[in-house]
Structures are given as structure tokens and as C-alpha cells.
Amino acid sequence: MAIWVIADKCTGCGLCVKACPYGAMQVQDKLAALGPRCTQCGACLEACKFEALGSDLADEPRPDLSGYRGVWVFCEVQDGALARVSLELLGQGARLAAELGQTLATVLLGEDVEGLVPELAAQGADRVYLAQDAGLAAYSTLAYTRVLSELIATHRPNILLLGATPLGRDLAPRLSRRLDLGLTADCTELAIDPVDGGLWQTRPAFGGNVMATIVTPTARPQMATVRPGVMALGPRRDGAQAEVVRHPVRLEPGDLLVRLLASQAQGQRPVDLGAARVIVAGGRGCGGPQGMELLAQLAQALGGELGGTRVAVEEGWLGQARQIGQTGVTVRPDLYIACGISGAIQHRAGCLGARYIVAINRDRRAPIFSVADYALAGDMFKIVPAMLAALKGAA
Amino acid sequence: MAPRSDPQKLLRQVMARFVREEVAPVARQVDESGRFPRELFVKLAQMHAFGLRYPVKNGGAGGNATLYCIMCEELAQGLLSLAAIAAKQCLMATNFLHRFADQEMRQRYFLPALRGELVGSFCLTEPEAGGDLGRVSTTAVKDGDGWVVSGMKTWITNAPVADFFTVLCQTDPEQGIRGLNFFFVPRGTPGVQVSPGFQTLGTRSTEISEVAFNDCRIPARFLLGQEGKGLGALLAILAEIRAMTAALALGLAKAAYQAGFQYAKERSAFGKTINQYQLIQSKIARLATDIWAAELMLYDTTAKIDAGQRPSKESMMVKYFATEVACRACDEATRILGAYGYSMEYPVQRYFRDARFLLYGGGTHEVLQTNIARELGF
Amino acid sequence: MPGQPDSPLCVAVLVKQVPDSAEIKMDPRTGTLIREGVPAVMNPDDRLGLETALALKDSLGALVTALSMGPIQAVDVLSEALAMGADRGVLLSDRNFAGADTWATSFTLGRALERLMSQGPLDLVICGRQASDGDTAQIGPQVAEHLGWPQVTYVERLEVEGRELRAWRRLPGLVQKVLCPLPAVVTVLATPQAPRWPLVDRLLWACREAAPLEVWDAADIEAPAARTGLKGSLTRVVKTFSPKGQRVTQWLEGTAAEQSQALLAELRGHKLI
Structure with a gap:
């Protein structure tokens, strides 16, 4: 596998330098040159307007992903209420679902959270996957990972969105590794690829100096955490109904290894x-x-x-x-x-x-x-x- | 073999970060206090920086002159007085102890000095003897099983805070420079009298003063080295002292250059940033060229020292050249900054004041030029 | 065996080499980031991870191994880790590892940790919260899942007693104290003491041949090419662009009251307030 520069065609225009996410491309003596940081991601191939870059990167065969349908939003519950970021995700999820012609579902985990279902329906959810258990009362990485991965394996969604909150950023990577899913952190923009229906996940990189758009070509669901405060709420649909799908919860001792000893509000919280x-x-x-x-x-x-x-x-x-x-x-x-x-x-x-x-x-x-x-x-x-x-x- | 890091690059990186995170935020405050920067001194000691150029078996880090100068150069980019203090503790203040002290002195003075618990000082200059060592009039006279040191030293860096002194004395005035020897005098020795610190233009947090030795009795083992070999012992490190001074100058020059460079890119006048004016470009280009030249000279000289040579002429040349570059860089930087270069709020004025310190330490340029000419056979 | 009173706690710290954010420069004409010539340094959060591990070394005599994945030049962060006090450094370097997303990175690191465990005990893996060049904060939890160990994220203070750790997690407006059995994975975002400076003597020692530094390649950790690097990645970067290019300065003129009204209207329009 390699990428090379075709000297006859290269004009030294530098488009590939700008396109390279890894800073591996340079223009030397009016010719593009690949440096050791090249990861063969292929971004330069698409950027070049002069067909001056050659490569033998093969397109990988894509598995059939048509069995994965639906946009899911993981609901974060804070003090018995839905976290604002979850409402924002429902708004964005509804737009993505409409574009795809698929349904919007939410995943609601907790001990006694069924009362939140009408509100989720009002915020646009067509379906609520509900898992209730005493072991889910407070967030725990392992217990939540177990329940979510069971739900995903059973119902095979196309997209799963979580808030890029401390909870979401603790849970999503664990889940992505358990189910071998791609995951994009901290997205500020989500869109549907008009050609293949994939999810374009755009996030800041290099401390916000560069924006990167990322796709998950081979694995489903496509997972992303989304920065709070970025997505707009959807229109309220008061009185709307959502189908409730109850998921039986069976936690094992190994899911409750981490014990919360104390929780203290920080009056004088450190500046962050x-x-x-x-x-x-x-x-x-x-x-x-x-x-x-x-x-x-x-x-x-x-x-x-x-x-x-x-x-x-x-x-x-x-x-x-x-x-x-x-x-x-x-x-x-x-x-x-x-x-x-x-x-x-x-x-x-x-x-x-x-x-x-x-x-x-x-x-x-x-x-x-x-x-x-x-x-x-x-x-x-x-x-x-x-x-x-x-x-x-x-x- | 598995790859290894380049110690020069790594040391430079660590010291640059130390300057950025620990020195730069307090540099102005330390300078204005006029006090010995004890906190930073201890931090450097805790990093084991003062043993940099001593062998591992003697409690050091196993570095060499090149690494030592890299550290001095980086520290000088943050605060010249701290760099000068650290440079002294690594070399002049501890070197004679390192080479000549017995086991007891090593445990009691040398190792604590490397740990930053004791501050050492080096006493060469006298009111009537600067570059001309032949006129040193502080005497050490044999008295029974010990020595008695008498005389006056001046411009002694760190003296107000020093715990011990390495003192150049004349043991036999008949012998001239062959009668010169170094003696170890702890601060508590009866007869040691340190004057209050001098008021100076620059390097204000380097405390400098006079030290009077009034018939100070010390034991025989406090003679550092073989009697009559004092000058030779000094010559063994003289090139490194001068290279170190050049490293301080190079660091200061780089700091001043950076300040001018940044400002010129940001400051607008008459509708464009001033770096677009040729007169400013000329200053920047000349300084960058000078700094490169000084850097090449410096690390060529330290490479010779590390190869076991004594590049006397080269060390004088680079000390002289790098210091002139530093003075020029500080002058030009204050000009590029315009009135801000005159403001006490910006560090450039400190660079400008501090640069003058380098003109005298390691020999005045008038003396150095004469000596260079002499070494050229002129 | 780990856990017996006379065997030291064995800790692995994951460290990454990143571009020095303090040295980033902007192209004054285009407003874009200049990446060429930016020095590579240890990720700041990983320095906190090392400090956490070395504090355990101070108090319990823990054995600390620093582990990094990257090009050969990344050996510098391991040298620095040794200079801070780590006992051993392992660099995972192989052309196959390049271009990895977090899934493939955590797989590679996970295989390396498994190899460490085949050589001796391992009780605790410590990572920085996130890398300054990616900000994903994914590697810690993903490595924990690879190993099948519990994870404790956002830790600002850590104590180990016997086969348990006590951790203080810093969350927005809240500190949680949790108890977790070993072995475990911890990600840290702060330390009670500022991270220690590298020691100059250890720094020079780390650059010598005798330094306890190793390089492992894909074969050493039995990592198949299909699961590492770009090939093993489940995500693909399809486009990068500069957000600065889109910043168009809009001047709001008028009296102070008019300016402030105009600004508030704009901010409300963007749902910023």
C-alpha cells in the first residue's frame, strides 16, 4: 500500500498540503512530497485536481449494512429530569431520521424513569427503549454498557448519538469497544451523506484549529458523541405518543464493581x-x-x-x-x-x-x-x- | 540497538518548558525584588541540574560542556540572573571542591551544594585586580597546620547568600602568578565579612557584594589542589567559563530577538505591520544572522572542550562575539518596540539592562580583544 | 503474585507524543495553523497520569512502566517518562500502526498490555484524560474494555490500598469518591501535586544505551494488520478544513447602546445566549 507523487502532473499547487490531516504533505521544489507522518488515509488523493497522486489503496469491500435502521439517542437523566443535551440530540436525531426515512428512538435507563416517556414523545421520539432496574439508578459504566449493548445487538440501529458530557464520554468509548463500533467524539455538526446515506460527523481537532469530517464506513450503528449546546431543539409535539419497548435487565456482580462511596457538591469548584x-x-x-x-x-x-x-x-x-x-x-x-x-x-x-x-x-x-x-x-x-x-x- | 533520544534536544526541551512554566511567569517579580531567587534555585536543584557536568560516580549527571551550555542558554532566555546563578553553582562554585576536596568536604559541602542546600561562591576579582591576576593581593599564609587568609574581594556574585567561598589567594608574592592558589573558606569562618549587596543596573536578583577576609584561619586541607598549581587549575576550566558566558549571552540574544520579532509582526504603523518595512527587516535579518553565527561558534567551542581540548582563543572569541550580539539584540529589540521598549512592563527593558552584566563577567572585551590578538601572534 | 504484601504494585501509564500546543503558530495571512516544525512533546494530561503513578511509586514502591504508540521519534516521551521516575519504557512502533483511530489504537495498546501481563503482573493502567491533539478521551475506556477491567474516569486523586483503589472523580460541580477493585483502568485530569520535573541525571541516563527502553512491533504483540493502524480503524477522516477560513469579521458600529443591542441580537440569533 502506498501513495506516490506523479511528478509530470504535479503543479505544486499545495491543495494536498491543505487536505492532509496529518501534516505529512509538503511542497518542495514545486513538487508535492510525502513525509514520514503519512498514514495513507487518502485525503490527498481526493484533494488533487491534477491526478498527480497515484496509489494502490484498494477500496475495501463494504459489508451489507441495510439491516441496521433507525436513529437512536441515549437519554441522560439528571436528578430525575432529562438532561438538556438529550433534548438537543432528539431535535437533531429527528432531522437525521426524517432525512433517512427512518424512525427516531431513545434509550432510557434508570430505576424509575418511565414517567419521562411522554416528554420524550413530545420531543420527537417515535419509540422508547426502556430498561429499569435498581442497579441502573445511578450511572455505572459497566451496567449501562451491558444494557445498551444488549439493546443494540437486539434491535440493530443505524445511528447512536450520545451527549459529549462526562457521562457520555465515559460510556460511549466503552460501548464502542465492546461492540467493535466506530466512534467520533465531541461532534459539532452531523449530516447525512446524500450519496450513501452515511453519517458525516464533523468535530474540531488540534484544539479547534482544524475541523475534521469523519465517517464510519463499515460498522453499525454509527456512534457519535455530540457537544452540548450545539444542536437546536426540535418542535414540541405535545400529546404525541411513543411506542415503549421494555427491555428486561439482568445485571451480574461484575457489572457493579465500582462503588460510589460519596458524592460532594463543590461549592468552591475549581476553575475549569x-x-x-x-x-x-x-x-x-x-x-x-x-x-x-x-x-x-x-x-x-x-x-x-x-x-x-x-x-x-x-x-x-x-x-x-x-x-x-x-x-x-x-x-x-x-x-x-x-x-x-x-x-x-x-x-x-x-x-x-x-x-x-x-x-x-x-x-x-x-x-x-x-x-x-x-x-x-x-x-x-x-x-x-x-x-x-x-x-x-x-x- | 533500540533508538535512544538525543540528550541535547531533550535537555533543551525540558529547560525551555521549565523557563516557560516556572521562570517566565515570575521573572518580572523576581527581578524587581532584587533578591536571590531561592525558590527557582531550589527547583533547579531538585531537578538535579547543578550536577549536570559532573560524572555520575561523583554525584553528577554525567553531562558535558555542551549540555551545560545548552542549559545555561535556555535559562538565560527566561531570566539572566537565574541563569548566571545556576551556571555558577554548576561550575565555578563547586568545581574546585569537586576536583580537590577530601571525602568529608565532599559530603559536607559539595553534595549539599548540588542539592541546592548550600550556595557556593567564587572569589577572583579584587578592588585593584580584575583581569590581571598577577595583582591579586589577597594572601594565604601558612600558620602551623593551617592557613590564614587575608584580603578583600569584590564583585562577588552570590556572596550575600553564599555558604562557602572558593577564594583565589597569593601564597608567595615572589612567585607572581605561579604563587596563586585556591582556598576553601566556609561562610562561618571567623573573620569573613560580607558587605551589603551592590545596587546594579541589571541582573538585579543576582546579589553581588564585597567579601573581606580578615585573618581567616582554615585547616590545611582547605587548600584546593596542590600548592603552586592554582593557576593551572583555573586554566583547566577557563575556556568552559567563557563558553558558558557566551551561552548566557546567546540565550539573552534569542529572547530579545524573539520579543522584537513578535512585536514587529503584530504592531501596525501607517497601515501595515512594521515587519513589512525594510528598516525593520534589516534589523531582524542582521540579528538572526548574528545569533546563528554565535550559536555555531559556541557549540563548536564546547565540542572542542568535550573532546578534551582547551580552546582558549575560541572561547575568548565566542564570549566576546556572543556578548556583543546580545547587547546589539537587546538594543535593537528595544528600538523595534518603540516606547514599549522603554516601559518597565515589558521584559525587553530587562534584557537591555541585563545584557551589560555579560560585558564584565568572563573578562572585559577590551582585555579579551588584546588577549585574542596575542594568541593570534600579534 | 500481585496482591501479596511483598510484591510491588505494577502500574502501566499510557503516554502520547503530541504537537506542542504552546508552539503552534498561525499563518498571519491565512489564519491557518502552521504544523511544520512544531516540536513534539508529551501530552499534558499524560504527564498527570505519570505523576499519579509516580506518587504511588513514592508511597507504595510501585513499579511504573510507560507505554506509548507512535513513530520512532516518540521515544522522546518515554525518555522523559524515565527521567520523571518511570522504571521502564515501551514504544509500540510499526508502520502498520500509523493512521489508527481510537478503536485501532486501543486494540494495539491492549495487545501490548497483554504482552506486559505475560511477562509479569499488572494491577493498574493509568491514562491522561485526553490527548491535546485529538481531545477524544476515548482511549482509557476502550483499553479498559479490551482488558475487561473496570474503569474510573476523570480522577483528580487516587489511593491504592491492598487490592482496591479509592478515587476522587471530578465532575462538573461535583466530586465523587468511588471504590474499585484492582485490576482497573483510571484516567486522570488533575493531580494533588503539580507533575514533577524530569531529573537531569535520569534524563541523560535515559538517552544511554543501557536505559530500560524497548521497541515492540506488530509481531511482538501479535497484532494483525487488519486490526491496527488505518486498516483496523472503524472511522475515516474524509475532509479537514480550517474553521478560521470561515470567520468573517462583522463590525458593529454606533453608540455603545446601539453596539450592545446589535451584539446581543446577533448572539441570540446564534443561540449563544
Whole structure:
């Protein structure tokens, strides 16, 4: 197996360099050249417009996957209620199911959770696979893996979606390995391949600097965890009915090896900017602790976290754990609001993974604006209070 | 054989990360405090960094001059005073103990110094004797079964925090430089008097002061090396001391260059970033070229040292050249940064001040140039 | 035998070499990531895994083996692991392993762990939560499933007593304390003490021929080509693109009140608030 460059045809255009997910392709002396990092994934073959890449990679025979039907969403239950991410997945699952002409089903596990079925139906589920047992009352990796793998083996779904929550990211890989399924983590976009009906799973890679679209060609169901807060809810169908399929649960001692001894809410929970969905960050332009306090109010109003630049931390306006950038943490929230930050490369490198970047700065030429989706040239001490007032008025 | 990592690359990587994570965040604060950076010093000791160039069997890491200079260069990119302190602890402060101390001294002083529990210091310069060692006037006089050390040393790095001193003394003024010998004097010896630290332009957290030895009585075994062989013992490490100084200069030059390079890419003036102006490009191109040259010279010199040679001329050349490059890089970096180069908030001003330290340590450039010319047979 | 009082706890730590995220640079014109020349370093979470294992070595005298899969150059992360205090390093390197997704990677690592167990006891496998270049957090649970061992993820503190481990799991707004029998797989996201620095003397020792470093290939771990590397992967990357290319800066002008109204309207439009 190999990929090679056909020198006569190669124009050195560099399309293959851009396409290579592994940074293995380079242009040297106006010719493409493969480096040792090549994994023969074939991404360059598709990118080349000049038929300048040869390969003997054979197309693998594809198994018949037509027996796998239906889109499944795993339901996460928190304190007796459905987790928001599960509702988002139902919304997205319904769209995928409609496109495929298949049904949308949910998997509901717990001790006494049947009362949630009407809500699942209202959120678009055609069918609910229900497994109830005292051993499922609290999440346990092994018990949940057993029940889910039994359900999948019995009912053979086409797609299985889980929230990219701590629970989903604990359960999904375990399940994928037990059933030999492909799994894509932390997707931000899902779509159906119009040609073969496969699931296009798009996720950020390299700290959000690259987006990758991934498929699972040979195994079913196609599994993905989906980042919370990304998918839109579907329309409510109040009064809708869902078929309930009860699954008998028989847990074995080996499924309950890990015992929960204690669970303690963290009053003063450690700052985890990496997990924050919204971050309001301040830099030199904050001028001092008062400016930072203003941003803390905005962060609170938006349900987000406060962060800052190296300067802000060195000045003592913020704790070290809130420093964003090369020497601090790299963040990838959905929304990043940079206030009074000029945007040195060290800082930009830490926040570029954000889905949306808002920059508020007095200097119209500040480099932060070059990476912003929304640019507000102006005084943060006027704009931020205006935002706070508007948010308060709306609440 | 299974593949092995390149120790030079790995050491450089670890030290660069140490600088990024441990030194850079506190560099400004340490510099402004003007105090010996004890915490960072201990962290380096806990990494066993001070034994880098000593053999494994003697409690070291089994490194060589090249590895030692790589470490100095990387540390200098974060904070020159820390780099200078570490460099001294690895070499001048402990080297004579390493070569000449008896077992008891080794246990009591040498190994604790490698562990960072004791700080060593090296006393060469006197008020009236800098580069001209023939004029050293601190004396050591035989007295019964010991020696009595008397005299005044100045510009002694780490003296205010030192636990012991390696002191260059004249034992026989008739003999001139052949009467020079090194003596070990613990801080607690009656008669040792350390002045308050000097106020200096740069490397502020390197505490420097005078040390007076007022008839300090020490036992015979505190003579480090054979009597009359002191100068030879110094010459054995002189090339490495100069290479080390060049490594500090190279690290500082790289830090200044990086600061200027980054700023030039980001700062806009008259509608484009200033790296698009030829006058800025010229500065960057010249500095990059100079730094490359200094790097080649430095590691060529250390390779010679590691091959067992004493590249006296090369070590003087690279010390002189790399330091001039560092001074130029710091000057240019402050110019590229414009007024920000003048602001105490940016590290570039510290590089600029710290660079001057390198002009004197390891010999002034006026003396060095004369000596280079002499070695060329001129 | 493991578990007897006089036999040391045997721990394997999985470490990965990743591009240094602190050294990533952007192409100032295109805004895309420049990957060439970015140095390769130990994955930050794996450093936490090593620290966790080495703390067990300090307190219980555990024997720590660092295990990595990657190209030959990845030996550097194992040298660094030895320099931090690991007792042995094993690199899984084979052309067949390249291009693996997490399924194929966990298969390969699982086979290597099985080979380790054929040579001696193994009580605990520790991984970092996730790799900074992939962020999937899948390898730990997948390796646990390969071995058929229980898993404890998101651990910030770990104690081993006899044949049981006690772990503190850090979840959003919550810390769970769990008890799990050995053998087990643990993924860590924090440590009580900052990860220790490599020791300079051990670092140089790790670069010498006598260092306890081995390279295993596909034949050594009896890993069939069809289950490793790209061939054994169940997922395929079909397209990569730069999200930055799509970022179009939109200027919101006017008075502060107008700007703030416009911004909030946009954010609501994208369901960001």
C-alpha cells in the first residue's frame, strides 16, 4: 500500500498540503512530497485536481449494512429530569431520521424513569427503549454498557448519538469497544451523506484549529458523541405518543464493581475554563480590578466564566487558573468575548478554538479584531454596562 | 540497538518548558525584588541540574560542556540572573571542591551544594585586580597546620547568600602568578565579612557584594589542589567559563530577538505591520544572522572542550562575539518596540539592562580583544 | 503474585507524543495553523497520569512502566517518562500502526498490555484524560474494555490500598469518591501535586544505551494488520478544513447602546445566549 507523487502532473499547487490531516504533505521544489507522518488515509488523493497522486489503496469491500435502521439517542437523566443535551440530540436525531426515512428512538435507563416517556414523545421520539432496574439508578459504566449493548445487538440501529458530557464520554468509548463500533467524539455538526446515506460527523481537532469530517464506513450503528449546546431543539409535539419497548435487565456482580462511596457538591469548584461554554476575558484595557469586576458581572449574566490575558494575571487582577493563551489554558467555548484585549498571538492561540469570538477594544487596529466574528470598536466601560442593562431588562 | 533520544534536544526541551512554566511567569517579580531567587534555585536543584557536568560516580549527571551550555542558554532566555546563578553553582562554585576536596568536604559541602542546600561562591576579582591576576593581593599564609587568609574581594556574585567561598589567594608574592592558589573558606569562618549587596543596573536578583577576609584561619586541607598549581587549575576550566558566558549571552540574544520579532509582526504603523518595512527587516535579518553565527561558534567551542581540548582563543572569541550580539539584540529589540521598549512592563527593558552584566563577567572585551590578538601572534 | 504484601504494585501509564500546543503558530495571512516544525512533546494530561503513578511509586514502591504508540521519534516521551521516575519504557512502533483511530489504537495498546501481563503482573493502567491533539478521551475506556477491567474516569486523586483503589472523580460541580477493585483502568485530569520535573541525571541516563527502553512491533504483540493502524480503524477522516477560513469579521458600529443591542441580537440569533 502506498501513495506516490506523479511528478509530470504535479503543479505544486499545495491543495494536498491543505487536505492532509496529518501534516505529512509538503511542497518542495514545486513538487508535492510525502513525509514520514503519512498514514495513507487518502485525503490527498481526493484533494488533487491534477491526478498527480497515484496509489494502490484498494477500496475495501463494504459489508451489507441495510439491516441496521433507525436513529437512536441515549437519554441522560439528571436528578430525575432529562438532561438538556438529550433534548438537543432528539431535535437533531429527528432531522437525521426524517432525512433517512427512518424512525427516531431513545434509550432510557434508570430505576424509575418511565414517567419521562411522554416528554420524550413530545420531543420527537417515535419509540422508547426502556430498561429499569435498581442497579441502573445511578450511572455505572459497566451496567449501562451491558444494557445498551444488549439493546443494540437486539434491535440493530443505524445511528447512536450520545451527549459529549462526562457521562457520555465515559460510556460511549466503552460501548464502542465492546461492540467493535466506530466512534467520533465531541461532534459539532452531523449530516447525512446524500450519496450513501452515511453519517458525516464533523468535530474540531488540534484544539479547534482544524475541523475534521469523519465517517464510519463499515460498522453499525454509527456512534457519535455530540457537544452540548450545539444542536437546536426540535418542535414540541405535545400529546404525541411513543411506542415503549421494555427491555428486561439482568445485571451480574461484575457489572457493579465500582462503588460510589460519596458524592460532594463543590461549592468552591475549581476553575475549569476548558469546559466553559461562555468566556468573558479581559486584558490590559481593563485598567484594574474594577474593570475585571465589570467583566465578572457580564460573565455571570451570560452564565459563563471569567478569564484574562497574561498581563491581567501578572497585574494580579485575576488568578493564574484563569489565564488564557500560550502560557495559560487553551479554551474552546461557544462564545468568547474579549474585552480590552489587543490580541497578541500568544493570547489568540489560546482562544481561537471558540466558535464565536466577540472583540471589544478601543483601538480599531488591534489584532484581536482580525480573528473576531463580531468587532466592536469602542470603550468597554460603556459597552459592557449597556449589555448588562439590556440583559437585565430582558430577564 | 533500540533508538535512544538525543540528550541535547531533550535537555533543551525540558529547560525551555521549565523557563516557560516556572521562570517566565515570575521573572518580572523576581527581578524587581532584587533578591536571590531561592525558590527557582531550589527547583533547579531538585531537578538535579547543578550536577549536570559532573560524572555520575561523583554525584553528577554525567553531562558535558555542551549540555551545560545548552542549559545555561535556555535559562538565560527566561531570566539572566537565574541563569548566571545556576551556571555558577554548576561550575565555578563547586568545581574546585569537586576536583580537590577530601571525602568529608565532599559530603559536607559539595553534595549539599548540588542539592541546592548550600550556595557556593567564587572569589577572583579584587578592588585593584580584575583581569590581571598577577595583582591579586589577597594572601594565604601558612600558620602551623593551617592557613590564614587575608584580603578583600569584590564583585562577588552570590556572596550575600553564599555558604562557602572558593577564594583565589597569593601564597608567595615572589612567585607572581605561579604563587596563586585556591582556598576553601566556609561562610562561618571567623573573620569573613560580607558587605551589603551592590545596587546594579541589571541582573538585579543576582546579589553581588564585597567579601573581606580578615585573618581567616582554615585547616590545611582547605587548600584546593596542590600548592603552586592554582593557576593551572583555573586554566583547566577557563575556556568552559567563557563558553558558558557566551551561552548566557546567546540565550539573552534569542529572547530579545524573539520579543522584537513578535512585536514587529503584530504592531501596525501607517497601515501595515512594521515587519513589512525594510528598516525593520534589516534589523531582524542582521540579528538572526548574528545569533546563528554565535550559536555555531559556541557549540563548536564546547565540542572542542568535550573532546578534551582547551580552546582558549575560541572561547575568548565566542564570549566576546556572543556578548556583543546580545547587547546589539537587546538594543535593537528595544528600538523595534518603540516606547514599549522603554516601559518597565515589558521584559525587553530587562534584557537591555541585563545584557551589560555579560560585558564584565568572563573578562572585559577590551582585555579579551588584546588577549585574542596575542594568541593570534600579534 | 500481585496482591501479596511483598510484591510491588505494577502500574502501566499510557503516554502520547503530541504537537506542542504552546508552539503552534498561525499563518498571519491565512489564519491557518502552521504544523511544520512544531516540536513534539508529551501530552499534558499524560504527564498527570505519570505523576499519579509516580506518587504511588513514592508511597507504595510501585513499579511504573510507560507505554506509548507512535513513530520512532516518540521515544522522546518515554525518555522523559524515565527521567520523571518511570522504571521502564515501551514504544509500540510499526508502520502498520500509523493512521489508527481510537478503536485501532486501543486494540494495539491492549495487545501490548497483554504482552506486559505475560511477562509479569499488572494491577493498574493509568491514562491522561485526553490527548491535546485529538481531545477524544476515548482511549482509557476502550483499553479498559479490551482488558475487561473496570474503569474510573476523570480522577483528580487516587489511593491504592491492598487490592482496591479509592478515587476522587471530578465532575462538573461535583466530586465523587468511588471504590474499585484492582485490576482497573483510571484516567486522570488533575493531580494533588503539580507533575514533577524530569531529573537531569535520569534524563541523560535515559538517552544511554543501557536505559530500560524497548521497541515492540506488530509481531511482538501479535497484532494483525487488519486490526491496527488505518486498516483496523472503524472511522475515516474524509475532509479537514480550517474553521478560521470561515470567520468573517462583522463590525458593529454606533453608540455603545446601539453596539450592545446589535451584539446581543446577533448572539441570540446564534443561540449563544
